[in-house]
Amino acid sequence: MQTFYLIFYFFQNSKNFKINKYVEIIVMEREEIVEKFAEFLKEYYYNDLVSAASEGKKSLLIDFSILDKFNPELADYLLENPEEVLAAAEDSLKQIDLPGSVKLRIRIFNLPEEKQMRIRNIRAEHIGKLISVDGMVKRASEIRPEVSEAIFQCPECGAKISVIQTERFIRPPTECEKCGNRKNFKFIDQKLYDARWLTIEEPFEITSGERPSEIMVFLKEDLTSPKMQNKTDPGNRIKVVGILKQIPRRVKGTRSRQLEIYIDANSIESVEVEWEELEITPEDEKKILELARDPEIYSKLVSSIAPSLYGLDEIKEAIACSCLVVKLMFRKISQGLGVKFISC
Ligand SMILES: [Zn+2]
Secondary structure, eight states: OOOEEEEEEEEEEOSSOEEEEEEEEEEOOHHHHHHHHHHHHHHHSHHHHHHHHHHTOSEEEEEHHHHHHHOHHHHHHHHHSHHHHHHHHHHHGGGSOOSSOOOOEEEEEOOOGGGEEOGGGOOGGGTTSEEEEEEEEEEEOOOEEEEEEEEEEOTTTOOEEEEEEOSSSOOOOSSOTTTOOOSOOEEEEEEEEEEEEEEEEOOHHHHTTSOOOEEEEEEEGGGGSHHHHHHTSTTOEEEEEEEEEEEEEEETTEEEEEEEEEEEEEEEEESSOOGGGOOOOHHHHHHHHHHHHOTTHHHHHHHTSSTTSOSOHHHHHHHHHHHHHHHHHHHHHHHHHOOOOOOO
């Protein structure tokens, strides 16, 4: 067993009460992570790996809940140390016997509920951790080639730290996320890739009147593919899994204490399914047909539009009508001219 348990014993003693609290910090060694991940991938994702290899895919999507069932300790370690575990997981592919060499990004989705956060609840304590947020894309940059990321090594603990470079001169990290060291970082590598910045904001229905909070999201590599580009254009609702990181804000050449945070995206899911991807099950079909016969269908349609907004019935009615008209119009066109069915 290569896992070390360091147990910290805290106690607080006061006149009236006494609290004894154990905080358990688990340290897993890199070889152990690589070995366990290889075992996991062989058992649950072998077929996906084979098809990814033959189709020349760039990434492999992994359901967190499956990893959690396979090895809860490894899954927890991933949530706390995503940078380290994802790099080890990608290395573990070398240990799996596959047709041809496979280099894939490991992308994680379906995080446990406690890691699905509201943007406004994100704090400094989440920096360096894997989190999931649900949001509406408010702004999106063009996809820019050759955005660079510099990799540094911490002289104290050996951790590798990647820093997104936004300026002309290569900038080291301000602080090691693992040990807190602030100096003498060693520059070891630089990577170039296609990248895109998004600003996402909290979905309307959860804000209950407050101004929606927003956060920046950084997409790179195959997360900027044409298919992903459609899903991440403004107006789309997405679920992002990623590592919370900081960009030190610079004021007149000095390093400011104020921090800007962003999510370095690991995976993106559409919350609203595209029409062409929509699957209608026989049960759905039955429900739709039942609804069509419902004499209240018209008022049900109207009240289903922005249900969190009180009143505004006439506007909602107008929106419902225009949706139906546009659908009918395009259905006529698509039947006649073979144009793809488009809905509002
Ligand atoms: Zn360090």
